[in-house]
Amino acid sequence: MSPYEAALQWIMSNPGSGSANSLAKLMMSLWNSRCAFAVSECVWNLDGARSELALRAIERYLKEGETPEFNRVCEQIHEAHPRLWELGDAASRAKAQLREKWELEDRRNEDEEQN
Known part of the structure; x- marks a missing residue:
């Protein structure tokens, strides 16, 4: 079983658990930077087996990038955890707004320095 399928299986069979939420955050973070969570938030509560699974998923993603299997699994995770997507997207939008504010301040x- 691929690490993506194993992650999906764990997420779906352990709804509401911290490790399922963490693996869901990890997979969605790899899938789309609009839903990016800090790595520490994705792995802090994983036990040894789930930590190994997270590493295998990351390693495969780094080697292969987005594949049809990866996209299919992430779509299923997204459908099962829409609020995690909303949370990650809200954080991305807040960061973008802060960057815009800083750019305006810098300009x-x-x-003022030129005048």
């Missing part, structure tokens, strides 16, 4: 400071 204002540069303009």
Whole structure:
């Protein structure tokens, strides 16, 4: 069984558990940067077997990138955990807004220095 299928199986058979949520966050973070969670948030509560599974999934993703199997599994995880997607996306939007604010502040400071 691939690490993606194993992660999906664990997530679906352990709904609401911390390890299932962590693996779901990890898979969705690999799948789309709009739903990016910190690695520490994705692995902090995993036991040895789930940590190994997370490493295998990351390693395969690094070697193969997005494959049809990976995309299919992540679609299923997304459908099962839409609120995790919302949470990750909200964090990404908040970061983008903060970056825009900083850019405006930096431009204002540069303009003030030039005047």
